[in-house]
Amino acid sequence: MDVTAVLAGQDLELELEVPDGIWFPDVEPTQRALREQHGIEAVVLTCVADDPITYLMAPIGAGVSTSDLTPWARTEWYGEALPWIDQHVTANGPWTQVKSWGLSNVLRIPTTDGDVYFKALSSASTRPDALPFLFANEPLFLQRASAARPGDVPAPLAVDEQRAWMLLPDLGTPLADDSDVAVWIDAVRNHARLQLSYAADPERLLTYSCSDRRLAVLDTALDHLLEPNVLTQQLDTTDQARLPDRAKQLRKAISELAAIGVPETLLHGDLHPWNLAVRDGTVLAFDWTDAALAHPFLDLVTFVKEELPLSADPRVRDAYLSEWEEYAAPTDLRRALTLAEELGTLYQTITYLHLVDHLSGPSRKAILGGGSVWLRKLLAVQDH
The missing domain is CATH 3.90.1200.10 (Aminoglycoside phosphotransferase (APH), C-terminal lobe)
Structure with missing residues (x-):
C-alpha cells in the first residue's frame, strides 16, 4: 500500500510503498521505507490523514513544530528525550520510532543486552471543559507496582514521572x-x-x-x-x-x-x-x-x-x-x-x-x- 510522507520545511511530498494493512500509529514501516526508498532519515511528527495515510515528517533538529496536541509533534522535543535516554542506556545502533499517535510515542533502542523501549505518554486536552483524562501515569504505576510486586509487572529501567517517560526492556x-x-x-x-x-x-x-x-x-x-x-x-x-x-x-x-x-x-x-x-x-x-x-x-x-x-x-x-x-x-x-x-x-x-x-x-x-x-x-x- 502507498503512504505519503510530507517533509516539513522542505516542500517535499514523497510516495512510499509499505506493507498492506498497517494502522497509522504503527510508524516503523514508514520510517524504514523513507530510509530505504529515498535515503532520508526522519521521524513522524504527526499523522495528518488516515485515508490515505499521510504523515508530516522531519529530520531531528530541523526545528519544526505542528499544531498537533502531542509534545512529540515538534522536533525540539527529541532534543530533550534523546539525551534523557542516553543517560540511562547505551545504544549499540540507531534507534527506531515504532509507534506514534495522540496517546503515545514509542522508540526502540538496541543495546548489548537486547532492545529497550522508550515510551512517552500524552495528557493534552482539546478544551478546558473536557471530560477527565482516564489514563494512568504508566511510568509511575509500573515503578510502584513493580516495587510492591516484583516479577508480576514489568519493571522500568528508568522513569520520569513528571514528563510521563519510561524505558522498558523487551518483554518477549x-x-x-x-x-x-x-x-x-x-x-x-x-x-x-x-x-x-x-x-x-x-x-x-x-x-x-x-x-x-x-x-x-x-x-x-x-x-x-x-x-x-x-x-x-x-x-x-x-x-x-x-x-x-x-x-x-x-x-x-x-x-x-x-x-x-x-x-x-x-x-x-x-x-x-x-x-x-x-x-x-x-x-x-x-x-x-x-x-x-x-x-x-x-x-x-x-x-x-x-x-x-x-x-x-x-x-x-x-x-x-x-x-x-x-x-x-x-x-x-x-x-x-x-x-x-x-x-x-x-x-x-x-x-x-x-x-x-x-x-x-x-x-x-x-x-x-x-x-x-x-x-x-x-x-x-x-x-x-
Whole structure:
C-alpha cells in the first residue's frame, strides 16, 4: 500500500510503498521505507490523514513544530528525550520510532543486552471543559507496582514521572502468537493473583495513579451516555430512544454484580492477548495506561477475541475464575463474569468517550470510531 510522507520545511511530498494493512500509529514501516526508498532519515511528527495515510515528517533538529496536541509533534522535543535516554542506556545502533499517535510515542533502542523501549505518554486536552483524562501515569504505576510486586509487572529501567517517560526492556513475544493452552492458563491465573494481591488494600492503587472506576463510579458515568455527546449523536433516533431503558438494565446489572461479592481491585483495562508478552515461560501484561481500581472481571471483556480461540477456551476462563472461589461459589462467579461481559461494553464506551476530548486529527477519529463500536455492542447486548 502507498503512504505519503510530507517533509516539513522542505516542500517535499514523497510516495512510499509499505506493507498492506498497517494502522497509522504503527510508524516503523514508514520510517524504514523513507530510509530505504529515498535515503532520508526522519521521524513522524504527526499523522495528518488516515485515508490515505499521510504523515508530516522531519529530520531531528530541523526545528519544526505542528499544531498537533502531542509534545512529540515538534522536533525540539527529541532534543530533550534523546539525551534523557542516553543517560540511562547505551545504544549499540540507531534507534527506531515504532509507534506514534495522540496517546503515545514509542522508540526502540538496541543495546548489548537486547532492545529497550522508550515510551512517552500524552495528557493534552482539546478544551478546558473536557471530560477527565482516564489514563494512568504508566511510568509511575509500573515503578510502584513493580516495587510492591516484583516479577508480576514489568519493571522500568528508568522513569520520569513528571514528563510521563519510561524505558522498558523487551518483554518477549505476544501471548496471541502462543498455541500452548498451559501458557494461556498461567497468564490468566497470574493476572488474577496480581489483582487479588490488592484486594485487601484497593485504595492503594489510587496512589499509583490508577483511576477510580469502581461500580458506583460506573453507575454515575452512565449519566454521560444519557446526555448528548459525540458518541450518542452518531446513533439513529431509534437507538437513541433505547438508551434510557438500556441504562436501567445496566444499573440493575451493576447492582447484581456488586452483590456477588468479588472485591474491586486492580484492572488492566485493555488486557488483550497482544498486550501480554511471553518470555522464558513468564507472561507479563504491559501497556498499563488504562490501569484502574474497578471490578476485576471487566478485564476478560477485552481479553476474549473471536479470532483467537484459546482466549475463549473454557479451561482458560475456569482457571481465572477458580482463583476467586474464596469470595463466591463457582456458579456465582460464572454469573459475575456474564454480568461483567455486559458491563464491559459500558466501561469501554465510557473510556472512549473520555478520550475523545483529549485528541485531535486521525487519533481522535480512531478513538471516536472505537467508541462507536463499543456503544453499538452495548445496545446489542440483551438483558441476561
